[in-house]
Amino acid sequence: MKSKRILVWFRNDLRLHDNEMLVEALAKSESILPVYFFDPQYFHETRFATLKTGIHRAKFLLESVAALRLSFQKLGGDILLVHGNPEEFMARLVTDFDISEVYHHREVAPEETVVSTKMEDLLWKQKINLKHFIGHTLYNKEDLPFPIKDIPDVFAQFKKKTERDAMVKSCFLSPEEITFVENEDWGVLPTLADLGFEADAADFPDFAFTGGEEAGLEHLRELLLEGAEIHQKPVKNAGDKPGFSSRLSGWLSLGCLSPRKVYWKLKEAEAAFGGNANFNQILLGLLWRDYFRFMFKKHGIAFFQEPEEFEKEFFSPTENEHPDLLKWKNGNTGHAIVDRYMQELNTNGFISHTGRLLVSTFLIHILKIHWTNGAVYFEEKLIDYAPASNWGNWANVAGAGKDLKSKNTFDLEKQIKLLETLVSDTPSMV
Template sequence: MKTAIVWFKTDLRLYDNETLIKAIAQSEEILPIYCFDDSHFETTQYGFKKTGSYRAQFLLESLKNLDANLRKLGSGLLIVKGKPEVEIPKIVAEYKVHKVFAEREVAFEEKRTEKLVQTELFKLRCELETFSTSTLYHAEDLPFAKKDIPDIFTVFRKKIEQETSVRSVFSSPLTIASPIIPKLNLPTLKKLGLELSKIDSRAAINFKGGETQAKKRLNHYFFETKSLSSYKETRNGMVGEDYSSKFSAWLALGCISPRAIYFEIKRYENQNGANDSTYWLVFELLWRDFFRFMFKKHQTKFFLYSGIQNEKVNSKSLNEKLVSQWINGATDSDFINANMIELKLTGFMSNRGRQNVASYFCNELNMDWRMGASYFESQLIDYDVCSNWGNWAYLAGVGNDPRKHRYFNIEKQAKDYDKDSAFRDLWLQ
C-alpha cells in the first residue's frame, strides 16, 4: 500500500492546504505528523528561549485542534519530538512510506532542516516533495526572477498587482484514509522546557490556537462586526479587540491561509461594498508576502548585523542593564514601557507599538537590533520568522526601507496614537 507522510509545520489547517490535497491524490494512505523540533526550544545566542511559553501554548492548542479535525475525517495527528532528520526517517521506515509531503521553507534554519531531512530520506529511497503554501501570491507566479525581486515594497506591490492574480483555494478533504493513529500525545510545556505563563486579563484579545478559532475570528471581524470596513482608520489603535484584524497568530502557524482571507475579503466586498479599508487588509497581506520573498532572495543576510545593506548605521553595543529596562518596561519613556509590559504579560503588541519599541531600541538605546528581534521571537504569540526579522531590519535601517534610517519621535507618536493616555493608563497602573 502506498503510504505518504504529510509533515505539518506552519500549515496547521485542512482548508487551502495544497500539501495535504496532493498527498491524498498521490497515495492510498496518509500519515499526518508533526515534529517538535528540539532546536525550536533551545536558548538563542542572545540569551532568550527561541520559543517562549505564550507561543508554545498557542502551538499546542493549534495541534490539538488539527488532530480533532483530522479525526473527523478518519485520520489523526502523530506527534514526534527530537530532530526532524532523525525522527521522520524512523517513521518512514516503520510505515514503509514512499513519499513525504511538506510545506516549502524560505528562511535559513528551516531550509537547512529541510535539506537534512531530504538527505536522510534519500538513503531510504523516499522522496520529499514540498509546496509553496504560505503566501498570498504563489512564488511561481511572480513577474520577476528570484534574484530580481525589487527590494522596495512599493515597486514590488505595484508590479504584482498589475501582472499577477491570486490562485484559487483548495477545498478541505472530505475523508482521509490513514493507518491506525494512536491517541494524540502532545508534550507538556514542562517537557518543552517551559513554564505556563498566564496571560494578563488586560490582553487586547484572548488568542486560542487552531483552524476552528481562526475561522471564528475571521467571521467575527468581517461579518459579525463589519470591522473590516473601517480597518484602515482603526488599524493603528492600541486598546481593544477589534481595532485590527488580529489574524497574525493564526497566519503565523498557518491555521488559516492568506488566500482564504483574500477570498473572504472579496466575498465581504460583494456583500458590503469595497473601500480603502477592505483593500488595506490585502495590502498588509502583501507586506507579509514581500518579506517571505525577500528571505528567498537574500537568505542569511537578514540575520547579519549589517542586514541586506553594506554599511551599518546603529551601534553594536550591548548594555545588559538597558536591555533589561527595555524588556521590563522600566525605560524613561512611559509609552515604550506600556508597550513592553503588554508584550511581557500577553505575548502580543500592536503594530504601532512594535514600530516604536524597535525604533527606541535601535535609535535611543543604540543596541544591536538582532537582540531586540530575538526577544520578540521568544515572546510573540504571532512570531513569523520573515515578518519579524524583516521588520526589525527595516526599522534598524539595514533592511528594505528606502528612507534608510527611519527614526520615530516617541513623544509625538504617543500624542498621536494614545491621545487620551488610555493605553498607558491601562498598562502602567
C-alpha cells in the first residue's frame, strides 16, 4: 500500500539519475515533497579559525541545488528550499504537509551522523519513520564480500577482494514523471551574500567549476572523449603525468554524479576505445572513496590510531596562529611548488591528488604541524570536500589511519624534483 506523501530530504545527493531514494519514494507514495535545508551550521567559523564551507564550495553548492530545482520544475514541480537546520523545521513540515514518511541518504562522518540520529528521534516522537538509504558508494554494502565489521583495514586487500568478488549494480533510471505535493511557496535560493560571503566575479576564475547534475554529466562525457583521443594518439602514458585528475570529485561529493554512473560510462568507453592509465586512475579513485566511507562506517573516530591526540587537537587546537601554518595556508612558504599548489587551492578550490599529497606531506613532515590543521583548511577550501575522503587521506599521510601497510612513503624531495621538471608555469589543473 502506498504511503500518502513522502518527504524526500536531499543532502549530498543532488541528482535525478541513479537515485534509489527518489525512485522508491515515487513507487511508494501518491506524491512527494523534495526538500533541501541550507543549514547554518555548515557556514560558520570553526575552532580552527576556518570556515566549515568556503566560498568556492558554497558557489558550487548553490549551482547544484539550482540545477536540481530546474530539473524538478521541468517535471512540473519544485524543491522546497529551507533556510535553517532540519531539526528546527522538519517537525513543522511533516505536520503542515501531512507527511507519512521521510526518506534520506545516511552519511558516515560523525557530524552528519549526529544530524540523522537527532532527526530520527524527533520524527519518532511524531510516529513518522525516517528511512535511510546509502547512495554514495560504488558498491552497496550488502554486495561487498564481507560484512562491514570485517572489511579489511588495508586498502590493497579491500581493493583485491572487492574487485574479485563484488559486482557494481546497474544505475536506477531518472524518473520521467513525478507527482509533487501541492505547495504555493517553494522558498528562495539564497545568494552567497545570504550565506555570509562577500563575493564578486573576480573571486572566480574563468575555468571555475559549475555545479549541478547536467554539468557533471557533460564533464564526464568530455572526459571520456579525451580518453578516446588518448587511446588513438601515440603519447606518453598519461597516468605518469604529475597531477592528473579527472576533476569529477566535486560532482561526486555533492552527489550530482553517481559513482555507478561514472563506472558504467567508463566501462562503455573502455569497450569502445580500450583502456588507458587515466581510466584506471578514475576507477582507483572510486575505490578509495568507497574504502574511506566504509572505514568510517566500521570504525567511526576510532579510524584514527591516535584518538586521544586527535580529540585534543580537534577540540582545542593550539596552532591556529603558528607562523609556518599561516605561510602554508597563504602559499608563502618559500618553496615554489608547495606555494604554487596552495595558491591554486585558494584561487580555484581544487588541486590534484598529487598536489594534495605534496602540500600535506610538507605541512606534517617538514613543518611538523599537526595534520588536523591541514584537514580543516581543506574542509574550507575544497570544492570537492567529502568528510571521509578528506580526513581519511590526511590521516594516512600523517600515519594515523588504520592502513598500517600503506603509511606515508611519499618522497617529498623526489616529488619536488619531478614536479620542477615537468610542471609548467601555468596552473596544474590537468
